[in-house]
Amino acid sequence: MSKTIVQPIGQKRLTNVAVVRLKKHGIRFEIACYKNKVLSWRSGVEKDLDEVLQSQTVYLNVSKGVLAKSKELILAFGTDDHSKICLEILDKGELQVAGKERESQLSNQFRDIATIVMQKTINPETQRPYTISMIERLMHEIHFAVDPHNSSKKQALEVIHELQKHFPIKRSPMRLRLIVPESQFSSLMEKLNAWNASIISKEESGNQLSMVCEMEPVLLRDCDALVRNLQGRLEILAVSVHVEGDTQVDHYENFDDATPSVPAKESSVLQLSKKLQKETISAGNDSAQDQEKKNKCTTCNAVVGDPKQYRDHFKSEWHKHNLRRKTRQLPPLSPDECLADIEVSDLKTDLKDYSF
The missing domain is CATH 3.30.1250.10 (Ribosome maturation protein SBDS, N-terminal domain)
Structure with a gap:
């Protein structure tokens, strides 16, 4: 059978x-x-x-x-x-992608766009950056929707222009060093006054004059063309200048005032540095028994504290930056080196964003 x-x-x-x-x-x-x-x-x-x-x-x-x-x-x-x-x-x-995965990607990109907007803008009254929670709230009020096919930087610039129509917000100025021959100094000053640029310092060296000034980012291309026509050169010192030269701001998630600001006594760069330093625990200050109880991040080559701090560490810019370096087979950086590397990267890549 x-x-x-x-x-x-x-x-x-x-x-x-x-x-x-x-x-x-x-x-x-x-x-x-x-x-x-x-x-x-x-x-x-x-x-x-x-x-x-x-x-x-x-x-x-x-x-x-x-x-x-x-x-x-x-x-x-x-x-x-x-x-x-x-x-x-x-x-x-x-x-x-699945629905939850797509929702997570859009949420992360929304956060990235809000962070870029925060770093590139200030409150015109206080000359200080808004908090990340305030920026996100304003983006929801203008009904901003993330486009996953466009870069976060491009969308951030579009968000800034839209926010300027409804709220008191403006682009933070750039800090530049302009070096021109002494004979062309009057022509340069005339143009800077027309642009309402803020002169920080002047220095004379031989037959050349060096000037540090702050101006709107939209004027960068025009200023660069002017300086080249005057046979001088332009150097970018900071792509985004806040009060006391701050280029970053800490995230105050629970700050709900109408006009948020950073405390005047402590610069936001120092606050960010302290936040990163809390995630790094020196081996010299901990006993061997304490080290065993702590979690180690192999990406950053650092020992992180309790489980909550360990989870928060993976959301930090320090860890994300080292993760990107790891994919390129580069060694990890310390928190201070991470801040410096991010700032250098912005100087190299942000020029194309100032055409608005």
């Missing part, structure tokens, strides 16, 4: 994957990728395509295992080479 072998039917394969979709000529094509690898590929961190794709196959529906036909591929892409088509879909396609 023969036995009938029962094969399972209705199986859904390739379900625990990240799907990238691209629609061409009215046909939707999909590829199956490993989770968390698509963004690494697009950012240049991941170089091995086999570490990104689960299979170099083009589907019409990944979850059902429906393959794309050759004639459909040729019609849409001009070729039926699955490897080439997978690369195009990987670069141009839309990454499908």
